[in-house]
Amino acid sequence: MALIKLRNLGKIYQSGDTEFAALRDVNLDIERGEFVAITGSSGSGKSTLMNILGCLDSPSRGSYVLSDRDVAQLSRIELARVRNQFIGFVFQNFNLLSRTSAAENVELPLIYAKVPPAERRARAKDALERVGLGHRAGHTPSQLSGGQQQRVAIARALVTRPPLILADEPTGNLDSATSIEIMKLLAELQTSGMTIVFVTHEPDIASYADRKLSLKDGAVVSDERTGATQEVA
Amino acid sequence: MISAGETLRLAARALSRNKMRSFLTALGIIIGVGAVIFMQSIGEGAKARVRAQIESAGTNIVMLFSGSSQGPGGRGGAGSQPSITWEDLRAIQTELSSVAAVAPQMNASQPVISETNTWNTQITGTTPDYFTIRNWPMSSGAMFTASDQAGAAKNAVIGQTAADNLFGPGVDPVGQLIRIRDAPFTIIGVLERKGQNAMGQDQDDVVFIPLSAFQTRMQRGLGKFVPGRIFVSAVSPEAIPRARNEITQLLRERHRIGANDEDDFSTSTMAEMTSMLTSTQETVTLLLSSIALVSLIVGGIGVMNIMLVSVTERTREIGIRMAVGAQPADIMAQFLIEALVLATVGGALGVLFGVGFGHILAGKLGWTMATRTEIVVLALAVSAGVGVIFGLYPARKASRLDPIEALRYE
Structure with missing residues (x-):
């Protein structure tokens, strides 16, 4: 059973009398354990797709089944x-809470998952060690480099052990050496069984994925599986 | 939704991150609550003092005055037209079950001469019951007796102030002689200190002599009417209204006053005097307290203002929290509790500030402070309420943010 199943998915934005279709009839299955890159020029609908995949936004029509559950028309509370x-997010600009330690940033999703404090701290520590930042747990984002901040963000995404990690231009604010580190880290997560979907506009970053989707004008125009993931490194 | 404890922790952390701003925001509430507590405590203290002074006059007391005169010169004060006779007094004393004792009181201001000093003081003629009615014990010596009264004995009981001035402080004057209008009186007792009355007069600057002696020495002869005011004590505090009614009934009958005619005497109780003397203070306290309340509301607006700024400033934080799974209710609770903590801590500090400032000022100016627990609880409840009311709008605004927009906010 696919982790993600999109059927006739559409998203229409309305401004005044004019309608704009950001997504039209997207049909897509993503299996568990896949490492998927979404590419496309700006305005192609990839951000809209990511927002809907991330349950931050609801589609105008069609269905979205995530982990056997139709999430297309859920309320804000259920979303x-x-x-x-089910989802861990990694953003281009890291989106960590400033003046808050790395460990507390990583704990954040666990607070809302109602995990007791002691367990929360232990799991945050594990997650930080997994991204190689166990020794930086007490540092605030401003005391960390960009690459380290993105690692903290990845630790935050995986601390709830979600089946799906969504990354929106995860290397967009990083230099190329750091970008490679981050992509390797994501590839490692894939080998541990997580499904990873990321957006990028850089072909060499996209080549880390084993499946590449291209969007244009709100529709998937190409879907290729490469199989090889480590060739650039 | 996450637990209240967890939300409280989040709020405390957010507030402590901006200590100066939190303090300045709370300052509005601190000053508002502080002012309310201060005004109430001072007002309550003043009232308690008046009440204590009035109660020092005695317990269960009904005061009885002769009627006021009505003539071409206008209406005179109570007692200016004698109407109550000695017979009336005897009837009140013997016929009414609600009355415990009756004591008339006549005053004159006279120089009193001791061996060493001369002192201008108040001479009061009364009966032995007077001291029971006024609940006024002796500090040394004895009270004059019914036989002193019957025989117009030249015995005197003296107040502390008069004693100090006639014989010097610390001297026991019992057994000493004093002269009043050339007549020698023997001091047989000294009263305990009673302090000022509600009007600010020194109640201890007095020499008491038997009423009969007063009448022969000061007035020359017994009149038909009882001059001055008459102290009547009811059998219990509950019996006061009944005693007053019975006295009124009895005197109306005895004076043959028609059903539609006015009384030719008047009565009053200590409760009336208390409420008369405290009502002005209550009005002033109420006025000042409502001004203080307005400042509390202004403080609340300050809280709302800062919470709105805070929501805008932390838009991205709200977006992040929503992205990782915070529900709208979690965000709402976080900001609402922040406002609540701000206002309630401000209220608590305000109570401390109001009481502390009040005590310092009261100590310096010799005022009395009386902080009522209800007022403190009310002030805290009102500040918590202010926090909730003025925190609601910003918190709602925060909870309704769109996570996508909020994450994009710079």
Whole structure:
């Protein structure tokens, strides 16, 4: 059973009398354990797709089944629960809480998952060690480099052990050496069984994925499986 | 939704991150609550003092005055037209079950001469019951007796202030002689200190002599009417209204006053005097307290203002929290509790500030402070309420943010 199943998915934005279709009739299955890159020029609908995949936004029509559950028409409260349990987010600009230690940033999703404090701290520590930042747990984002901040963000995404990690231009603010580190880290997560979907516009970053989707004008125009993931390194 | 304890922790952390701003925001509430507590405590203290002074006059007391005169010169004060006779007094004393004792009181201001000093003081003629009615014990010596009264004995009981001025402080004057209008009186007792009355007069600057002696020495002859005011004590505090009614009934009958005619005497109780003397203070306290309350509301607006700024500033934080699974209710609770903590801690500090400032000022100016627990609880409840009311709008605004927009916010 596919982790993600999109059927006739559409998203229409309305401004005044004019309608704009950001997504039209997207049909897509993503299996568990896949490492998927989404590419496309700006305005192609990839951000809209990511927002819907991330349950931050609801489609105008069609269905979205995530982990055997139709999430297309859930309420805000239920969407928040789905985000907390099934999805980990990694953003281009890291989106860590400033003046808050790395460990506390990583704990954040666990607070909303109602995990007791002691267990929370232990799991945050594990997650930080997994991304190689166990020794930086007490540092605040401003005391960390960009690559380290993105590692903290990845630790935050995986601390709830979600089946799906969504990364929106995860290397967009990083230099190329750091970008490679981050992509390797994501590839490692894939080998541990997580499904990873990321957006990028850089072909060499996209080549880390074993499946590449291209979007244009709100539709998937190509879907290729490469199989080889480590060739650039 | 996450637990209240967890939300409280989040709020405390957010507030402590901006200590100065939190303090300045709370300052509005601190000053508002502090002012309310201060005004109430001072007002309550003043009232308690008046009440204590009035109660020092005695317990269960009904005061009885002769009627006021009505003539071409206008209406005179109570007692200016004698109407109550000695017979009336005897009837009140013997016929009414609600009355425990009756004591008339006549005053004159006279120089009193001791062996060493001369002192201008108040001479009061009364009966032995007077001291029971006024609940006024002796500090040394004895009270004059019914036989002193019957025989117009030249015995005197003296107040502390008069004693100090006639014989010097610390001297026991019992057994000493004093002269009042050339007549020698023997001091047989000294009263305990009673302090000022509600009007600020020194109640201890007095020499008491038997009423009969007063009448022969000061007035020359017994009149038909009882001059001055008459102290009547009811059998219990509950019996006061009944005693007053019975006295009124009895005197109306005895004076043959028609059903539609006015009384030719008047009565009053200590409760009336208390409420008369405290009502002005209550009005002033109420006025000042409502001004203080307005400042509390202004403080609340300050809380709302800062919470709105805070929501805008932390838009991205809200987006991040929503992305990782915070529900709208979690965000709402976080900001609402922040406002609540801000206002309630401000309220608690305000109570401390109001009481502390009040005590310092009261100590310096010799005022009395009386902080009522209800007022403190009310002030805390009102500040918590202010926090909730003025925190609601910003918190709602925060909870309704769109996570996508919020994450994009710079």
